[in-house]
Amino acid sequence: MFDKIKQTISSAGETIMEQASTLSEAAKEKWMGIIDSWISVLPKLEAYGFKAQYFSVSMSLNPTLEVELQSTIDEFPMGRI
Numbered sequence: 001m002f003d004k005i006k007q008t009i010s011s012a013g014e015t016i017m018e019q020a021s022t023l024s025e026a027a028k029e030k031w032m033g034i035i036d037s038w039i040s041v042l043p044k045l046e047a048y049g050f051k052a053q054y055f056s057v058s059m060s061l062n063p064t065l066e067v068e069l070q071s072t073i074d075e076f077p078m079g080r081i
Helices: 002-047
Strands: 051-058 064-070
Touching: 002 051, 002 064
Parallel strands: none
Antiparallel strands: 051 064
């Protein structure tokens, strides 16, 4: 009986590992699509006068994309704002 319980727990653990791997791959693909869309926006922002000074991507449980944009005050007079 103990062996049967042990086998059931082991089987459940393997199934959970497989599902977690599948979810991880799907999340990674979705997140990479989001990054691609943001990267395509950067040239548009540069056309408005911004320059990317810093760019960082972090892949973790909570993936992040950081971009620091800078511009001169002259690029944004009150009429343009």
